[in-house]
Amino acid sequence: MAWRNVWRNRRRSVVTISAMAFGLWVMILYAALMDGYVQGMERGILDLEVGDLQIFPEKFRENPTLWTTIEDPDALLEPLVSQGFSASGRVLAFGLVAAGEASAGVSFRGVDVERDATITKVQDEVARGEWLDPADPKGVVIGRRLAKMLAVDVGDELVVLTQGIDGAMAYDLYNVRGVLRGIADATDRGGVFLNESALRELVSVPEGVHQIIVRRPADLALDLAAGEVRGVAPDLDVQTWKQLMPTVASLLESTQGIMLAMFVVMYVAIGMLILNAMLMAVFERIRELGVMKALGVGPFEVLRLILLECGIQVGIAVAAGLSLSLPALAYLSTSGIDLGALAGTSVLGIAMEPIWRAAVSTGVFTKPVTVLVVIVGIAVLYPACKAAAVQPVEAMRHH
Amino acid sequence: MTAIVELTDVTKRYVQGSVEVMALRGLTFTVEAGEFTAIVGPSGSGKSTALNLIGALDRPTGGVVKVEGRNLAEMGARALSQLRRDRIGFVFQAYNLMPVLTAYENAEMVLALQGVDPAERRERVVKLLADVGLAGLEQRRPEELSGGQQQRVAIARAIASDPAIVLADEPTANVDSETAESLLALMEALNQRRGVTFLFSTHDARVMERARRIIRIVDGRVESDEKKPAHPQQPGTGVPAG
Known part of the structure; x- marks a missing residue:
């Protein structure tokens, strides 16, 4: 009916x-x-910029300096990996790059190419050229707007200028190995990726890292993951991506x-x-x-x-x-x-x-x-x- | 004889805006099982109101209405609904069939509501429709039937559940005289053959002629209650031969 x-x-x-x-x-x-x-x-x-969680030395985020490091990153990376996390340390520095008449303030990110591939997909975001190769220590990958600002492309030379841990001026010549696609403003305008060893050599930081990026297991909630990571790194500054990017x-x-x-x-x-x-x-x-x-x-x-x-x-x-x-x-x-x-x-x-x-x-x-x-x-x-x-x-x- | 309906000093007052209308003013009568009774009277005399009260469609302002000994005032809405479904059949002036249902489904409706087994339902309804002269028309919808045929379906629906009484409100008002005669003959036959109790509200002289008892209401009161001489009883049936 x-x-x-x-x-x-x-x-x-x-x-x-x-x-x-x-x-x-x-x-x-x-x-x-x-x-x-x-x-x-x-x-x-998560994949290209921040990861799920980041570990910093205490006070580093307020005052990022070369000598504020996580001294023994392996002591953290191994237990994290054994608990199902992926993690990789990075060496960070700030400075200037110049090409021809143009220059720009940048952040240098020294990455362990092999280990970094477990926590980021930035290596898949190369628009032109190639991602970093440990066999090419002078090759760098830069953000697309930085490349445009400096009017450089793959194969061009960059002058890098920064300060070493001892306070002395550090500079060197590098080649643009790759230019990234648009990822995030900070990377686009001022991101310079280098091999970790190359950056350590440049800024004279032989040991330690400034940042560890962590990816959690897929089935582990962010808050629980943060708790576990804090358990592994009780004296360090552990931040979730939501805390790092609240907006x-x-x-x-x-x-x-x-x-x-x-x-x-x-x-x-x-x-x-x-x-x-x-x-x-x-x-x-x-x-x-x-x-x-x-x-x-x-x-x-x-x-x-x-x-x-x-x-x-x-x-x-x-x-x-x-x-x-x-x-x-x-x-x-x-x-x-x-x-x-x-x-x-x-x-x-x-x-x-x-x-x-x-x-x-x-x-x-x-x-x-x-x-x-x-x-x-x-x-x-x-x-x-x-x-x-x-x-x-x-x-x-x-x- | 068993009293199917008992009205005792029943009053009904309607308020329409600021106007108060006394439709019934102390109506008292009983209807026995097997009767074929007509309530007659001028328009506004309270015939339909009386039928509505007996049919548990409305509640009286005062007095007592009993159906099969049960005081309707003491029954809740659900119990009244079940009483209507199980013990009272209705035949309306305007047929009031469900337009989306076939003749068969209309006649079957009350049995379905009662939860009667489908096979039994089918057997009873097919026989019933044949009894009211609608064999072969079971699958027609109301719009495909004439007025007389629709009223036959309505009669079949009213008696399908073997009610204690069928209340028929002006059942012949919307049909021509020939159809009216055939409908009355049908209801009379059902009364005689099956012992179905009929209570009509009517103006129609043909109904009055066939009714064996006529209750005349004027101004909400019984003015006269006249029983015609009893018909000879059919042997063994217990109902008048007619």
Whole structure:
């Protein structure tokens, strides 16, 4: 009976179902694109820039100096790796690079090429040239805007100028081995990657590191991971990426809230449509509902009938919305949206990926469907209760 | 004889805006099992109101309404709903069939609500529709049936659950005289063959002619209650032969 009632006013039901299906389709794509955006941002932060956690010597972040080091990094790296973490130390320094008439202030990052590959994917982000090679100690990889600012490219010479640990001026010539894609503002404008040994030699820091970047096991929550790392390095400054980049972390966390707000705004509009459609469906059948009550149909059965009619429409809309979203998601998750001129521009210092791809997960489907069902459920409650409360005598007077 | 319906000093007051209308002013009568009774009277006399109260569709302002000995005022909404479903059949002036259901499904509806086994339901409904002259039309929807046929479906629906009484509110008002005669003949036959108790509210002289008892209501009170001479009993059936 509920099924047949749905199709009594075919046009109205089709419009209602179409609106729900379209809303669901939009929300699924929106959720997948937002998840893709968030994951892209997180990839940019975790894989290319910060890692999950960082360990610094005490006071280093407030006053970064060459001689403030973690003296025995191996004593930390080995237990961390044995606990399932990936970790790699870096030597850091600051100075100037110059090419021709141009110069720029930069941060030098001395990396252990082999070990660094376990905690970062920056080596995959070389736009031109190649990543560092221990066999080429004079080769450096620089950020793309730095390269543009200095007007250098792969193979060009760079003059590097800094201060050694003893306070003496240190300088040398290096070759640009690679230029990175857009990663993050700090790296783009002033990032110079060198072999760890080359930087140690330049700044005369034979031992110790200034920073250890840590990646946690996939199934270990960030806070728990931080606790474990602090257990391994109790006297050092252990920071999660969220502590290091609170604004970005807050932005990414608020994305879920923004998404939910979008769902609610979209679905409230659909809910109004449902409310209107179901109210019309109830009022135009008020006499019929009165007859049903007269024949002994109880209020609960009437309520159930109206809910079922709405449920059928939601069911069809969900099936249609999901079916239509699959090909669109297949396209958006593989080909994605080419950001064209926007590619490489940064949001809060993190570069946007050139192709914006949707991320498909169960949540991309379940969240929009759940919110749709809840909103429609709320919207239909009033007409359903109205129908259930119909008084037979009064209802049968309606014409 | 068993009293199916007992009305004792029943009053019903309606308030429409600032106007108060006394529809019933101390209505008292009983209906026995197997009766074929018509309540007659001018418009506004309280006929339909009386039927609504007996049918547990409305509550009286005062007095007592009993159906099969149960005081309706002492029953909750759920119990009244079950009483309507199980013990009272309704035939309305405007048929009031469910437009999305077939004739078969309309007649089956109350049995389905009662949770009667589908196989039994089918057997009973098919036989019932044949009894009311609708064999072969089971799968038609109301819009595909004439007024008379629709009213036959309504009658089948009303008696499907073997109710204690069928309340028929102006059942012949929307059909032509020939159809009215056939419907009345059908209800009379059901009364005689199956012992179904009918209580009509009507203006129709044809109904009055066939009814074996006529309760005349004027201004919400019984003005007269006239029983026609009893028909000879059919041997073994316990119901009038008619």
